[in-house]
Amino acid sequence: MRLLVMVLLLISTVAAADPAQWVGDVSLSAGVEHWSDWLLSNASTGSTGLTPDFQFHALLSLDGGIKISHELALIAHGSVTSPRYLYQYAFCDDPIPGEIQANSPFRYVAIEAGLGVEYQPTDGVWVSPWIGMLKLVLLGHVASLSQDAEPVYGLTGGFDVASDDAGNHLSIVANVSYSRLRTGSKYSEEDSSYLDLTAGLAYRFW
Numbered sequence: 001m002r003l004l005v006m007v008l009l010l011i012s013t014v015a016a017a018d019p020a021q022w023v024g025d026v027s028l029s030a031g032v033e034h035w036s037d038w039l040l041s042n043a044s045t046g047s048t049g050l051t052p053d054f055q056f057h058a059l060l061s062l063d064g065g066i067k068i069s070h071e072l073a074l075i076a077h078g079s080v081t082s083p084r085y086l087y088q089y090a091f092c093d094d095p096i097p098g099e100i101q102a103n104s105p106f107r108y109v110a111i112e113a114g115l116g117v118e119y120q121p122t123d124g125v126w127v128s129p130w131i132g133m134l135k136l137v138l139l140g141h142v143a144s145l146s147q148d149a150e151p152v153y154g155l156t157g158g159f160d161v162a163s164d165d166a167g168n169h170l171s172i173v174a175n176v177s178y179s180r181l182r183t184g185s186k187y188s189e190e191d192s193s194y195l196d197l198t199a200g201l202a203y204r205f206w
Contacts, residue, residue, distance in 0.1 A: 022205070023073045023118060025063040025128075027156075027173045029200025032056055033084070033110075036193040058082040059175065059198045061156070063128065065118065073118045073206075077130045077154065079175075081110045081196075083139065107139040110196070112152055112177060120206065124160040126171075134179045134194070152179035152194075158202055173202040 032054040058081065065075030085107055114132015121127075134152035158173035179194045 021067045023063075023065050023067055023075065024205045025061070025118075025156075025171075025173075025202050027059075027061045027171075027175075027200055027202035029059045029061070029173060029175060029198035029202075030056060031059065031175070031196065031198030031200075033081075033194065033196045035086070036195075055084055057084050057198075059196070059200070061175065061202075063116075063118065063156075067206075071120050075116050075118050075128065075130070077112065077114045077116055077128075077132060077156075079112045083107045083109050109137045109139075110194075111135045111137060112154065114152065114154065116154070124163070124169075126159075126204075126206075127155070127157040130154045130156070134177070134181075136181070150179050150181050152177055154178075158204075160204070167205050169204040169206060171202040171204055172199070174199045 034054050059079055060081075061077070061079040063075045063077050065073045067073045112132055112134050114130045116128055116130025116132075118126060118128040131151070131153050133149040135149045154175065154177035156173060156175045158171040160169045160171050162170040175196070175198045177196045181192050181194055
């Protein structure tokens with residue numbers, strides 16, 4: 001709720017500001033994600049995650065904010081992934097006590113929202129750290145995954161490959177985000193770490 005209030009406050013500040021101070025980015029990228037929990041796997045083979053499993057997906061990101069100096073801007077960040085599959089594993093007592101069996105795969109999308117800054121140390125190069133909340137929208141029942149929004153930390157950076165005098169830029173962009181989600185498993189007290197890495201193209205207005 002606090003994050004939503006802060007985002008709405010930033011939006012109202014941007015709306016009241018001189019349009020010349022507005023900044024914005026929209027990017028489309030592709031990449032991979034990884035879960036650390038060995039009871040979770042996103043491999044199409046359904047492996048137990050004892051070796052790293054990665055899955056390709058698309059990511060749509062939108063950032064907008066207001067300049068507070070020539071090099072720095074305050075931004076609100078939002079993103080959504082394409083649907084992905086994940087396998088959940090569980091301990092079963094029948095027919096063999098403690099045997100690991102795979103449940104059916106389920107689909108989900110990851111939605112991120114947060115606040116950050118965009119820093120442009122020199123023309124054509126920029127970096128944007130942000131912090132916010134991650135929400136997994138589960139398309140199926142998954143008892144061991146928290147469906148609450150969890151803190152997430154992200155970093156976006158890029159460099160311009162084309163620009164004009166009006167402030168329009170075409171950029172190569174890379175994104176990374178990291179979060180820890182509660183598994184709720186009685187066999188594992190540890191959280192699951194979620195790592196997302198993507199790269200693609202972005203349109204920037206600065």
